[in-house]
Amino acid sequence: MPAVLSELSVGQDIGSRRIEVSRLDLIRYAGASGDFNPIHWNEAFARQVGLPGVIAHGMFTMGAAVQLVTDWAGDPGAVLDYQTRFTKPVPVPDPTATDATAEDATAEDTAEAGAPGSGDAGSEAATLGASSEAAFAVVEVRGVIGALNPEASTARVDLTVTAGGQKVLVKAQALVRVA
Amino acid sequence: MTISPELQGRSYPAGPVYDVGREKIREFATAVKATSAAHFDVEAARALGYADLVAPPTFAIIVAQRADAQLVSDPESGIDFSRVVHADQRFTHHRPIVAGDRLVASLQVDSVRSMGGGAMITTRAEITTDDGEPVATTTSSILVRGEEQ
Structure with missing residues (x-):
């Protein structure tokens, strides 16, 4: 279902997406990307x-x-150009935090999740993908058509990306080849 | 330690070949929560006209950051990795990256600007196949925070 330029208009909404981000997600990304900067796990x-x-x-x-x-x-190879500025960090809460140094939301999430019998069992469950008890940040993504270029058969999608009500990516734009 | 403005214009030649593997594409796609079948299923990728699994749009960061590492680890650069914040990033794809590609990246320091006690450094990686076919150009700015920031 490739996008068809003649059916698009500037300002058109292409939808939204909600992304939950846990510490496990950051560890997985560190391993996959090779970016082991400790600010993302320590x-x-x-x-x-x-x-x-x-x-x-x-x-x-x-x-x-x-x-x-x-x-x-409908085609990941159709993204010809993709850029953004990183304006605000996305803090990701610690699922094991129980003291006053934790973010309020973290402490609440941990309390609601209940105290696991042992910390090791909890982290083992997390590695198995049982993320329901883990604390997480939420990133909201919305996309609109920012520009159309019929000669080049491209559409520019402008993304609004927020976390905790703040824009975390600014001028996030993807240039996409369309039919 | 301060960042030398003389870094501007410095370049680093292409390093070792990066072999793009299917499992790495699957692993990276999973890590960015990508779901397109073209990242996971060779037949789905071929149905879209690709020779093999297609990498997600930001996959080239793996190759680009290996090139960046040459600058960051260069003792002459004065960059303290723990004080680095990623400020902006751009990927321009000359063609999609697919499994089986053998990629190399050369790095150019496009600009160095003083920012308070730190510096904003913009680098550009030219990613090609080892035969020289252009694949992607990535540009990246990092802010190296000064000691008082």
Whole structure:
């Protein structure tokens, strides 16, 4: 179902996507991408360098956000150009935090999830993909057609990407080949 | 340690070949929560006209950051990796990356600008096949925060 340029108009909404981001997601992305900067997995280190805590890789957010575009285009190879600025970090809560240093949301999520019998069992469950008890950040993605170029058969999709009500990506634009 | 403005214009030659494997494409696609069948199923990729599995649009970051590592680890650059924040990123695809590609990346430092006590460094990686076919151009700006930031 490739997008057809004659059926598109500037300002048209291509949909939205909600992405949950857990510490496990960041560890998985670190391994897949080779970006092992400790600010993405080590809470003490992140705070030491002045961050609010562990933050998502900007490239994780950028990479996950574009799925809205590739799903809409029906072809991941149709994304000819993709750019963004990273304006705000996406803090990702610690699922094991129980003390006052944790974000409020983290503490609530942990409390609601109940106390697991043992921390090891909890983390083992997480590696098996049982993410329901894990704390997570939420990234919201919305896309609209920003420009159309009939000569080049391309559409520019402008993404609005927010977390906690703040824009985390700015000028996130994907140039897509359309039929 | 301060960032030398003389870094601007510096270039690093293409390093070792990066072999794009099917499992790496699947792993990366999973990591960015991508669901397109063309990342996972060879027949689905072929149905879209590709020779093999198609990499997600930001997959080239793996190759680009290996090229960037040459700059970051260069003792002359003065970059403290723990103080680096990614400021912007762009991928221009000359063609999609597919499994089986053998890629190399050369790196160019396009600009170095002082920002408070730190610096904004913009680099460009030219990614080609090992035969020289252009595949992607990536540009990346990193902010190296000063000690008081």
